[in-house]
Amino acid sequence: MRLIISTVSHNHSDMIVNMDSLRQAADVADVHVICRDNAPQEELKGYCQQNGVTYIANTSKKGFSANNNLNFLHYLSTLEPQSDDYFLLLNPDVQITPQALENLRQFIGLSGKEIVAGNLYLDVDEHVEDDNIRHFPKLWSFISAYAMNNRSTVIRKADIRDVQSPLWASGALIAVKASVYQQLGGLDEKYYMYCEDIDFCYRAHKAGYQVAFSEETKAVHWRQRASRKLLSRYFVWHLSSALRFCFARKKVRSKRSKIYQVDNLKSI
Template identity: 45%
Template structure:
């Protein structure tokens, strides 16, 4: 079993280098890291070479889904990723200690499920939970979140997850067997940014596939909330994605993908 980590930088070179997660991941014998630069930056180019990370610079900018799908194909066609290996989608703002990495790898070797989500936290003291696991939203939930700041889809993981399989997990950190990602044709590239993770989880749900929660794997997510900045391009990307997710028919395979 081997892990192939997919990281996409949208001018995130500073946080990627400062956090040091790619350096720690790449030093593990069971892990290969692929970093795709949406806009080529010299610091990230140098850092990836230094840390023995596979670095790819885009010729044209692409969205989150398209970039991760491209990394999947690179892992499969160039690096020889096998069906039973794991493809890991990882945000550039995730921090993992060496202990967290060791715990992740040993857990995957012991459990042998096809789809996982970790217990993301917001601080290194492990006091605040990220909301990376939520209940599937309806369109009204998006409106209530924006207009009334309601948090109806949030989950109190300290109280334990129910066995209803009504949850989706954030694309900030997802672990998927390569054969499952391939069969679902990866992320739907109709989404440029936002909601592609909800869509992906729901498409797998159609086949009765749900993520396994790794409660004891606790990375830190140094997140930003660009979509909350009203009238920015991030805001509009979020709006378009919400409409697409809310009103499009769900199928197991991605409607648009370079993975065939």
Template identity: 35%
Template sequence: MNVYISVVSHGHSSLINQLSCLPELAKRYKVIVKSNKLGDSFCGLNNNSNFHWIDKSYGLGFGHNNNIVFNFCRSTLGMNQSDYFIVLNPDVFIESNEIDLLIKKMIESNSKLAAINLYKDYDGIIHDYSIRKFPSLMQFAKSFLGLGNSSLIDKSVISAPCKVDWAAGSFLGFVVSHYAALNGFDENYFMYCEDIDICYRSHLLGEKVTYFPQIRAVHLTKHANRKLFSKHFYWHVISAIRFLLSKFGLTQLNSSCN
């Protein structure tokens, strides 16, 4: 059983080098970085046989990039159905012992899709509210208008592993066979909501996300500009509409990782 870690870089190599997380992870696991634009340069990784860099096919969406990594792992690195595929943001710092614990807990609980406890600070005080309920049209609208988000789940009251609707794509752990059964991420989402979508499709297959609160990492998130009429706001609205349509069976989902 092997662990493959997929990281998509949108020119994030300076941050990756600064965090020094991936060189440590690559001592134990296969780490694959997919660059989505020119200009990346990595320190402490290029001479590591566990590190692989896909530096081509730029300007793709989050889900599409991760699907490329997944297919590369299967076709080139020999990833098996019983292995584990982890989607990791370049701005997440996690230690290898936390990855080990996650895999152990996933095996013990027979979980095929998992999320962990992300914080916004190294002291573990400020929660990153990365686990949520599936959103409704009204919840999307209120969130866009800055009127709060009732789909958020309060992590501070959770002390034991539990099932949740969806978790942010900043960290998601999959059994390889399950990611394949889901056909990976829907590449019709360019940015935003692709994590909601893949968790929803997993839910439809009877496999909800297992949230492990005792497994911790730091997410140094910086949200992109989502002001009205910005490109990020446009992408978010389009993705929200697509998810709501797919939720009610009004659009056909993409199949990209057979």
């Protein structure tokens, strides 16, 4: 089983180099790392080229969905896709170890699950959980989360085995069987940033796939939470994405992806 790691840098060169997770991941057998640079930086290019990481520089800036879909198309065209490959979305601000990647691979091998979320923390001591596993939101959930810090959609990881309703997982660390990612058309590129992971998990749920949680796939998420700053461009992106999801969920659309725009695309 191969893991194809997809990372997108938005001026994250210093963070990626200092964490060194991509080099460590690339050293693991049957792990291929693709790093797309949305705002090309020479330091990141040199780091990737020296450490066995595939480096791709964009000629124009793109959103989270488009960038990861482009990485998936690069995988399809250059890495001779295999039926048991998994495509792993990994944020540039997530610090993961080779052991965590092996734990993920073992979990997939034992469970056979097509979509697997990692166990994210906000500190290296693993005292503070990242809220990366949640119930699907409604519009009021988004509004109350900002206005009143409503955490009603958050699922405590200790209780996750008792959750009966479908859930979604953050795209900061989520592995998807490559054939399923292709079947679902990848991420919807109408979402420039934020909520594309909610949309993807919702479409996966409608297609009969459920998100599984791998407790031992532990990583640290050094998140910035820029979307919490009112009237910032990140806040506007988050708000527009939330509105898009809440008003479009009853008419799920998955064709807005470069994966559907490539002629003669072979199925995995």
